[in-house]
Amino acid sequence: MDSEALLLTLRLALSTTAVLLMVAVPLAWWIAAGAGLGRASVQAIVALPLVLPPTVLGFYLLVALGPLTAPGRMLARLLGHPAAFSFSGLLIGSVLYSLPFAVQPLVAGFSGVDAALIEASLLLGASPLRTFVSIVLPLARPSLLAAAVLTFTHTVGEFGVVLMLGGNIPGATRTLSIALYDQVQDFNYAAANRTSAVLLLLAVVSLAAIYLVPGALSKRNGLV
Numbered sequence: 718m719d720s721e722a723l724l725l726t727l728r729l730a731l732s733t734t735a736v737l738l739m740v741a742v743p744l745a746w747w748i749a750a751g752a753g754l755g756r757a758s759v760q761a762i763v764a765l766p767l768v769l770p771p772t773v774l775g776f777y778l779l780v781a782l783g784p785l786t787a788p789g790r791m792l793a794r795l796l797g798h799p800a801a802f803s804f805s806g807l808l809i810g811s812v813l814y815s816l817p818f819a820v821q822p823l824v825a826g827f828s829g830v831d832a833a834l835i836e837a838s839l840l841l842g843a844s845p846l847r848t849f850v851s852i853v854l855p856l857a858r859p860s861l862l863a864a865a866v867l868t869f870t871h872t873v874g875e876f877g878v879v880l881m882l883g884g885n886i887p888g889a890t891r892t893l894s895i896a897l898y899d900q901v902q903d904f905n906y907a908a909a910n911r912t913s914a915v916l917l918l919l920a921v922v923s924l925a926a927i928y929l930v931p932g933a934l935s936k937r938n939g940l941v
Contacts, residue, residue: 719908721888722896723915729804729892730872733811737819737868738861740812745823746849760824764817771814775881778810782882802884807892810882811872818867826860827853863927870923874916 744763748756766774782800783789792800800806830853838848854861876894883890885899893912900909 719891719893719896719912722891722893725804725888725890726873726892726894729807729811730869732808733815733872734819734865734868736808736812737815738865741816741819741823741864742861745820746827746853748820749824749827760820763820766814767817771875771877772881774814775810775878778806778813778878778882782806782809801882802886802890804883804889807879807883807890810878811875814875814878815868815871818871819864822860822863822867823857826857826863829860830856866923866927870920873919873923 744759748760748763779801780786781788782792784793784799789800792805796803796805798805800809834852834856835848838852839845843851874894875892876898879890879892879895880898883892885891885895893916897909897912897916900906900912
């Protein structure tokens with residue numbers, strides 16, 4: 718087992734999940750709070766990584782974050798190094814690639830909140846922010862969990878974007894999926910089997926949380 722790649726993968730997945738929840742919660746609420754061409758267009762752009770080949774997204778990000786573009790030069794000045802082939806570049810790519818896995822569950826959860834509860838809260842004098850924090854977020858808690866787990870699990874298994882944007886630098890951009898690819902290329906099937914088992918275990922445990930935790934919370938609160 719490549720422990721260095723494992724730690725880097727977990728660091729990338731946790732960082733991506735934290736960043737995406739901060740971005741996805743307000744974005745999903747804005748999408749769910751209304752209708753129209755603007756919201757539909759934003760939702761379509763958010764969903765683009767679901768149908769776009771990862772290598773295509775990785776290639777365009779590699780070009781965009783390179784030294785020949787204004788965003789690439791600006792990021793290089795902010796970070797002190799080029800964003801491509803670094804952990805920072807991997808984080809940017811992972812956030813964009815996993816965006817729909819965070820936004821879509823939240824949009825579904827927010828859309829399922831009874832509008833009458835929101836209107837009653839506003840009529841009683843609560844601010845929109847307090848209504849969102851006190852009413853919407855607690856009712857959409859399963860969707861928050863699903864968004865976090867799906868983002869984490871999807872990031873752990875990333876390959877195409879990671880390879881295109883980060884390459885294969887041990888300790889910097891070499892994640893478990895890249896390590897697995899190298900092990901198979903070297904015909905080291907024993908090591909590949911161990912790496913695959915870890916990835917499978919992470920996926921099973923993460924997905925089990927989506928189905929087990931909401932049920933346990935509902936029983937504890939006397940809802941079932």
